[in-house]
Amino acid sequence: MLTADIDDGDPEVGEFAPWSWWPLVLALAAAFAAIGFAVGTWLLPIGLGIFAVAIVGWVYEYYRGYFAR
Numbered sequence: 001m002l003t004a005d006i007d008d009g010d011p012e013v014g015e016f017a018p019w020s021w022w023p024l025v026l027a028l029a030a031a032f033a034a035i036g037f038a039v040g041t042w043l044l045p046i047g048l049g050i051f052a053v054a055i056v057g058w059v060y061e062y063y064r065g066y067f068a069r
Contacts, residue, residue: 022058
C-alpha cells in the first residue's frame, strides 16, 4: 500500500531491557565453561553454575529491581 507507514510493516519483536547486564554475565559464564571443558575439567561445573544463575537472572529480571512490573 502506498499510503502505509513504515511502522505498519514492522512486527512486534519483543520487550528487552535496554541496560541489562545478564547477557554479558551469560556470555562470560559460557566462555568460562568452555575454557573449563578444554583446559581443566574442574572449571566446568563452576562455569555451568554461573551459567544457570545468569539464565535465571536474565529470565526473571523484570520481576525485581529497576525493571520490575
